[in-house]
Amino acid sequence: MKEIALQVLVEQISLKYFNKHFEHQATFNRRLRTTGGRYHLNTHNLDFNPKVFESFDEEVLEGIIKHELCHYHLHIEGRGYRHGDRDFKELMDQVGALRFTPSLEVEEEYLLRWEYECSGCQNKFYRKRRFNLKKFVCHSCKNKFILNGRKRLKNMAY
Numbered sequence: 001m002k003e004i005a006l007q008v009l010v011e012q013i014s015l016k017y018f019n020k021h022f023e024h025q026a027t028f029n030r031r032l033r034t035t036g037g038r039y040h041l042n043t044h045n046l047d048f049n050p051k052v053f054e055s056f057d058e059e060v061l062e063g064i065i066k067h068e069l070c071h072y073h074l075h076i077e078g079r080g081y082r083h084g085d086r087d088f089k090e091l092m093d094q095v096g097a098l099r100f101t102p103s104l105e106v107e108e109e110y111l112l113r114w115e116y117e118c119s120g121c122q123n124k125f126y127r128k129r130r131f132n133l134k135k136f137v138c139h140s141c142k143n144k145f146i147l148n149g150r151k152r153l154k155n156m157a158y
C-alpha cells in the first residue's frame with residue numbers, strides 16, 4: 001500500500017466511524033516492530049507498521065487504524081486517551097477497534113511440519129509433505145522411519 005492510500009484510508013475510517021475529520025499525517029514507519037501503529041502526542045500524526053499491512057486482511061487493518069484514531073480524537077478533545085482510561089475503552093467498543101495488534105511473531109515464525117524419526121538411530125527430521133514409510137530407509141543406519149505427527153516449528157533451517 002502506498003502512503004497516499006494509507007492517508008486516504010485513515011481519513012475515510014475517521015469520517016465513517018468517528019464522524020470526525022482526521023487532519024494530520026498518517027505515514028508508514030519501518031522501525032515499528034511488534035506494534036501495528038503509534039499516535040504521536042506532540043505532532044498528532046500517526047505511524048503504521050508496513051509489515052502489518054502486508055500480513056493481515058482489511059478487517060484487521062481497520063481495527064488497528066480505529067485503535068490509533070481513538071487515541072487521536074480523545075487526545076485532541078482533551079478526554080481520556082490512554083489505554084486504561086474509561087473514555088478510551090468505551091470509544092474502542094463503540095467503533096470496534098482492536099485492543100492489540102495480532103502478533104506478527106506467531107504469523108511469521110512458525111511452520112507446520114511432519115516429524116519423522118528413524119527407528120534405529122533416532123535421528124529426527126521434518127518434511128512439508130508426508131511420504132510413504134515403506135519406500136525409504138535411513139541413510140546412516142538403514143532402519144525404517146516412524147511418523148511422529150505434525151509439529152509447530154520455529155521457522156529456522158528445516
Ligand SMILES: [Zn+2]
Binds near residue numbers: 067071083
Ligand atoms: Zn494504543
Ligand SMILES: [Zn+2]
Binds near residue numbers: 119121142
Ligand atoms: Zn537411522
